[in-house]
Amino acid sequence: xxxxxxxxxxxxxxxxxxxxxxxxxxxxxxxxxxxxxxxxxxxxxxxxxxxxxxxxxxxxxxxxxxxxxxxxxxxxxxxxxxxxxxxxxxxxxxxxxxxxxxxxxxxxxxxxxxxxxxxxxxxxxxxxxxxxxxxxxxxxxxxxxxxxxxx
Numbered sequence: 001x002x003x004x005x006x007x008x009x010x011x012x013x014x015x016x017x018x019x020x021x022x023x024x025x026x027x028x029x030x031x032x033x034x035x036x037x038x039x040x041x042x043x044x045x046x047x048x049x050x051x052x053x054x055x056x057x058x059x060x061x062x063x064x065x066x067x068x069x070x071x072x073x074x075x076x077x078x079x080x081x082x083x084x085x086x087x088x089x090x091x092x093x094x095x096x097x098x099x100x101x102x103x104x105x106x107x108x109x110x111x112x113x114x115x116x117x118x119x120x121x122x123x124x125x126x127x128x129x130x131x132x133x134x135x136x137x138x139x140x141x142x143x144x145x146x147x148x149x150x151x
Contacts, residue, residue, distance in 0.1 A: 005047050008036050059102075065093055078102045088113065 007027045010017035017024035026047060029037040036043045045051075060071065063080040068090075071077065079090060079101055091106045100106070 003045060003051055005045065008034070008044070062090060062101075065089055068093055068097065068099075071097075071099060076102050079104050 005026045006024055007016055008029050010024055012018060014020060015023065029046065031037060036046060039046055057074060057076045059076045059078055060067070061078050061080045062068070063082055064086060077094075077099060079087065082090075087104075088110075091101075091104065091109050094101055094106050095110065
């Protein structure tokens with residue numbers, strides 16, 4: 001559990017945080033005779049080196065598919081700065097191996113890719129249809145004009 005460090009007289013005055021969580025913030029004690037600054041016995045703790053939590057898991061940066069060979073359970077995996085093609089390959093491999101990637105939501109990423117691909121295909125088919133239809137209309141207009149001349 002992380003220790004909560006509070007201001008020296010925060011429990012005395014409401015403007016410094018008595019009964020007000022947002023106002024309960026750390027301020028370094030700076031007074032000349034301040035017992036807390038001197039770290040006297042029985043006084044609240046002062047922020048200093050040694051209170052930080054230990055890092056538990058080892059982090060591995062992945063830049064290509066070959067890096068998956070070194071992965072064991074319990075390690076944090078991070079994707080490095082890579083292009084979209086490699087990112088897609090790594091995401092698919094991670095889904096197969098059932099590995100979570102810290103800075104990428106694999107399921108959401110691949111789902112969005114599929115949606116974009118479907119939308120792109122639909123757009124291409126609509127564009128092809130639009131290109132074909134105007135040509136047919138022009139032919140119909142040309143055919144109608146000679147009939148009017150005959151009358």
